[in-house]
Amino acid sequence: MAKCNKRMRKSSSSKWGELHSNILDIIFQSLSFKDVLRVQSVSSHWFSVSKALIASKSHLQSNNQIPWLMLPPGEQEEKQQHTNGGFRFINLEHKRVHHDIDNDILREIMAADSCCVGSSHGWLIFLDQKASPFLLNAFIQVKIHLPCLYSLLGILKIEKNIELDEYCIVYNNNPKNKVSYTTHLREKIIHKGVLSSNPCLGVNNLGVVVIYGSTRKLGYCNYGDGHHDSSWSGLDGKFWPYHDIVCYKNKLYALGENACVETWDLDGCVPIKRMEIGLCFPTKSTKMLSDFRYLYACRFYLVENLGDWLLVVRYIGEFVNGNNVVVREEDLLTDEDTHPLVCPYRTLLFHFYKLDFDEKRWIEVESLGDSALFLGGSDSISVSSSSLSGYKKNSIYFTDDYWDRMEEDYLYGGHDMGVFSMEEQMVEPIYQSGSMKIQPPPCWVAPSFW
Incomplete structure (x- = not known):
């Protein structure tokens, strides 16, 4: 009888396993x-x-994805103590703030001082206190651990001094002397990360690319075929330090020094370089940087838009007053106690160029047509007019990614976000946060509704 029951259970299990596909x-x-x-x-x-x-x-x-704006809890949300910890996902199209997304994992991650180093295909890319990267989809509550980065950067160990609130990084080549200190791991470990594809399509297809280390070189991890012992390797990039990386149709496009471009094919287990284009930095932007050298900081982005590749140069005023006028640091007004008034940095202008592959040069672009760009610490993406209901065409939506100054003052940082109209050549706010200090900084993330 026991054997008969065992066969029946096996038969039943087999039938369940063979249910019709429909x-x-x-x-x-x-x-x-x-x-x-x-x-x-x-x-x-x-x-x-x-x-x-x-x-x-x-x-x-x-x-059909337009990214949402993800912000940490504001003062009002903290007082109301939302069940998700107050993280807000803002759909700019419908002007709606979503508080009802269950984000216990996200709250725990932020409480552990993990920093977000990228957002790609709807997934957030994090770095924890031990420099171990992982992926999180905040909408479907799925977390994927990635291999450790120590071998890629030649790191022996990382320790945090809680009293001084800084990290001590010890390197392999000389553990006694080769020590680096930093308050933020991003500046020493990962500057930006992107995914080759959506992990929802299967981890077997997952490749992760990062800009890493003080030299800002490229690293790659093929987290495919279910091999959890995958490791990181450096790519044979020529134009480091790199400013931006984009994965498009299973190819990696990297924006290097002097606005040079390199591409790698990611179809196989090992990336294969397919192209490198040495370019001259656009004259217009070169002159701008020269004439206003100490007034502006710059960020550079590479974006695919309707088959064209765009170089976007973002100009951030180092000190900007309430009238959106750049002022010199030595000319800042002081109050009665001789403390300088706060004039935080702010984005004021963008330049746009299209890559001419035949001429191997950047050509200035005066209009994005019916497209809008979304830039920041996340994937640099373009959205066409068919999906732009509720958004401004011929515009660029941006979030704060000025990591060098984001933590220098407790009164501001993470605040530099808005929408720049190419037609009007001006910046408008996209969301009133009620505070100049937004920590962690906002980022773009594509929602997963399933």
Whole structure:
């Protein structure tokens, strides 16, 4: 009898594993993303059907995604003590602030002083206090741990001095003398990270690219084929230090020094360089930087827009008064106690250029047409007119990524966000936070509704 029951259980399990694809699809449609991941192990057939569903949903979302603005809790949210810790996801199209997204994981991550070093394909890329990177999808509550970065940077260990609130980094080449101190791991470890594809399509396809270290070189990790022992390796980049990286159609595009561009093919297990273009930095921006050398800081971005590759130069006034006028540091007014008045940095202007592959030069662009760009510490992306309901076309939406000055004053930092109109050549606010200090800084993240 025992053997008979055992055979019956095996037969029943086999039937469940062979349910018709249409029936499984209907069942999976009613499940959450996390539940679909859980049931994949029932059988190879269930895995195949679930993977096809995930791919179709992710592809549908990726073709119609405009990122939301993610902000930490403000004073009002902290007083109300929302269940999600007060993190706000703002849909600018509908002018709606979402407080109802369950973000226990996100709250715990922020409380542990992890810093966000990128946002890509709807996933946030974090670095914890031990310089271990991981991915988080705040909408579907899924976390993916990535391999440690120590080997890539030649690090022996990282320790934090809680009293001094700084990190001590010890390197392999000379543990006794080669020591570096920093208050923020971002400046020594990862400056920016992007994903080659959406992990929802399957971890087997996942590649992660970072700009790392004080030299700002490129690192790559192929977290594919289910190998959790994957490691980081450096890419043979020529034009470091790098300013921006973009993954587009399974290729990596990197913006290097002097606005040079390199590309790698990410189809295989090992990236293969396909192109490098040595370029001259645009004359107009060169003159601007020369004439106003101490008044502006610059950020550089690489963006794909309707088949063209754009170079975006962002000008951040180092000290900007209430009238949006750049002032010199030595000319700042002082109060009765001779303490300088706060004149925080602020973005005032952008220059745009299109890459001419034949002439190998940057050509100035005066209009983005019906497109809008979204820039900052996240993926540099372009959205076309078909998805721009509620947004301003021919404009650029930006968040604060001036890491060098973000923590220098407790009164401001993370505040530099807005929308720049190319037609009007002016910046307008996109959200009134009520405070000049926004910590952690806002970032763009594509929502996952499933």
